[in-house]
Amino acid sequence: MSLRYAILGFLSSTPGTGYDIAREFADGAGSYWQALPSQIYPELRELEALGWIEGDADPEDRMRRRVFNLTPEGDAALQRWVEEVGEYPPERDAERLRLIFLDRSSPEAIRAHLAHHRVHHENRLAMWLTLRSLVEQRGLRQLTARLAARPAEEHALIVRLKVLALEGNIARAELEIAWARDALEHLRLHLPCRE
Amino acid sequence: MSLRYAILGFLSSTPGTGYDIAREFADGAGSYWQALPSQIYPELRELEALGWIEGDADPEDRMRRRVFNLTPEGDAALQRWVEEVGEYPPERDAERLRLIFLDRSSPEAIRAHLAHHRVHHENRLAMWLTLRSLVEQRGLRQLTARLAARPAEEHALIVRLKVLALEGNIARAELEIAWARDALEHLRLHLPCRE
DNA sequence: CTGCCCATGTAAATCGTTACATGATTAC
DNA sequence: GTAATCATGTAACGATTTACATGGGCAG
Numbered sequence: 001m002s003l004r005y006a007i008l009g010f011l012s013s014t015p016g017t018g019y020d021i022a023r024e025f026a027d028g029a030g031s032y033w034q035a036l037p038s039q040i041y042p043e044l045r046e047l048e049a050l051g052w053i054e055g056d057a058d059p060e061d062r063m064r065r066r067v068f069n070l071t072p073e074g075d076a077a078l079q080r081w082v083e084e085v086g087e088y089p090p091e092r093d094a095e096r097l098r099l100i101f102l103d104r105s106s107p108e109a110i111r112a113h114l115a116h117h118r119v120h121h122e123n124r125l126a127m128w129l130t131l132r133s134l135v136e137q138r139g140l141r142q143l144t145a146r147l148a149a150r151p152a153e154e155h156a157l158i159v160r161l162k163v164l165a166l167e168g169n170i171a172r173a174e175l176e177i178a179w180a181r182d183a184l185e186h187l188r189l190h191l192p193c194r195e
Numbered sequence: 196m197s198l199r200y201a202i203l204g205f206l207s208s209t210p211g212t213g214y215d216i217a218r219e220f221a222d223g224a225g226s227y228w229q230a231l232p233s234q235i236y237p238e239l240r241e242l243e244a245l246g247w248i249e250g251d252a253d254p255e256d257r258m259r260r261r262v263f264n265l266t267p268e269g270d271a272a273l274q275r276w277v278e279e280v281g282e283y284p285p286e287r288d289a290e291r292l293r294l295i296f297l298d299r300s301s302p303e304a305i306r307a308h309l310a311h312h313r314v315h316h317e318n319r320l321a322m323w324l325t326l327r328s329l330v331e332q333r334g335l336r337q338l339t340a341r342l343a344a345r346p347a348e349e350h351a352l353i354v355r356l357k358v359l360a361l362e363g364n365i366a367r368a369e370l371e372i373a374w375a376r377d378a379l380e381h382l383r384l385h386l387p388c389r390e
Numbered sequence: 391c392t393g394c395c396c397a398t399g400t401a402a403a404t405c406g407t408t409a410c411a412t413g414a415t416t417a418c
Numbered sequence: 419g420t421a422a423t424c425a426t427g428t429a430a431c432g433a434t435t436t437a438c439a440t441g442g443g444c445a446g
Contacts, residue, residue: 018426104274
């Protein structure tokens, strides 16, 4: 169900087409949800059927684009959802699973696993850091649209919550990098260089 | 595909029935994967069809239990998988999504969200800490079975990798708790007490 | 003999990915 | 004119959850 609310969240900042949403959800850079067009377009139809969004089609437009807006009902549904207490997802961590069963592999294989983990999170960290500075400079289209629609005295809170969320992600990435670094160091001391 | 290898991993420590696996995968306490019986039993059949596991049925057993073992092919498949470089899952964090769209809610709703986050991770932390001491004391059936099947000089590495994985999870939980605590403190200073 | 856990499943629904189809617009 | 990007979809598959079915064993 979260895709539904991720879309409503997007549209609560600014109206947009399915393509706009798909671009935003392509790599999770601007949002906290990833999804592909093949999931987004059908969901938009369901949201329209629910009366939570409305799409304005320009009959002149040869590319049959539709710009979707939240309806008051959609806005209320989003508001209800964000305030709900949610279930946390079950634990499913394929990389941890690999690690605990790597005990029959060569030290090189273990090291390669940890090194890969570190590189992955270094890349994520770079992304989150870039995003944080964009949010702090209010340089994201989504964010500026959201701010524009709201009174100036709320702007600080809106930005602060986004920065808070990003700092959580930054801290996560830094943690994974430090964990992998420490683990590599620890294994360097306790594993033979060759099997 | 990871469920498949989680099952192979379980069976690489000790033979077991579908029910044994289902119990282990019920809450992710002993493993890093959660799954329900309705997913496990069909997967066991597929693994058997692949020739990666073998089930010994005791015709005397009125409850038609079958104890599954890894075949050499299954063991090799597990080994290949753990050494593969895996794709990391896409970003999908419903709680972050809620947080960034909580900017139109009352300070109480924001606080409740963060407090809930903290409680959730305090519970996880308690679980990981318990597990770590069980692993260090070698007091888990799965682990003792794995150690029993392997030469004594490998025991330290087997335990160390499991502890390493658990310490990663412990650090994650501590991070989430600290993040939520800091965020609550920060908001206490910057938000009005009542709306 | 009743209620609870043991034990193994099936069926349907939901959520997400992969592969494919189609056509318009823009930059070179 | 052709390649890249814009734009909207459909179909099939795979992974996971929910709901249901069935029967054995054991404790009070």
